[in-house]
Amino acid sequence: MENEAIEQLTTIDGVGKAKAKILYDTGFETIESIKNASEEEIAGIKGIGEKLGQKIKAAADQIVIEEEKTEEETAEKIEASPVTITLDTETKRLLNIRKKQKSKKPTFKQTDSHKKKKLADYWRKPDGIHNKTRYAKHGKCPLVEAGYGSPAAVRGLHPSGFEEIIVNNIKDVESLKTDRQAGRIGRTVGARKRSIIEMKAAELGLKILNPTQKVD
Template identity: 45%
Template sequence: MSKRKPEFKRVDYHRYKKLRRSGWRKPKGVHNKARVYKKGKFLSPSIGYGNKSSEKGRHPSGYFEVLVKNEKELVAIDKETQAVMFSSKLGKRKKSQFYAKAQELGLKVLNPPKEA
């Protein structure tokens, strides 16, 4: 997987609390140093920060996430490229049953139950 991307902060985010919560916005001021890409100022997102096309849509572990709601979906997973993500709609009992089955099949589980 690629290196982590930097957090792209909004200009003057440290001065106003409401700007910390909002995402990045392109600086548009005439004298704005970040707009002119001055060294030491805020980083701006650009095409170079993008992931490789082979890595797009993957979990940081390197696997594709597959949402599992029932046992049929669990059995259909390819253990080489896909990892299990249990649905939040599953109860404690079903989740632990599916977790045991996933361990048996040798699958990677991204959100194991608490008691596992």
């Protein structure tokens, strides 16, 4: 996450990797956070200074304005039609089974995590000769077992039936297979690059699972 944030900050005019690291360590992890700060706050960071602080603030403001403008233009330009996948009867059946299984699936937690703050609220294999979870005592968290898993044939598929692939740039979009794969834009992708990805996906007839403009 740190490397991705620093890479994003280096797109600001006047900010290299060293300055981006300083900004990140100070709490400015995104271009938006710099836009929301004042020039005095940026200039007050050790290693930045007044002139560079003004330059960084102006550049960040300009990037955000351009991204917002691009996003508005994209909303007008993209006329994406819903992309669907043709599923066979067996796949539909297995997806329905998975949906029912997930609705009944318990939340697996570490033994006594609800009692002790020092214990993380996630699953860990129980151990110890007195551990009641280990012996599957009634009233304790159930053990993780193979029976709770999804059918192997549809494991990892999106509910729509597409294989979900994270995309961060145009190359990732172009590598998708239109007949069975759909893209999910990475959370660190900015508005300008996101709009470009969505336009390219619409051009190639690809499905984006988290588009900026929802298609009914």
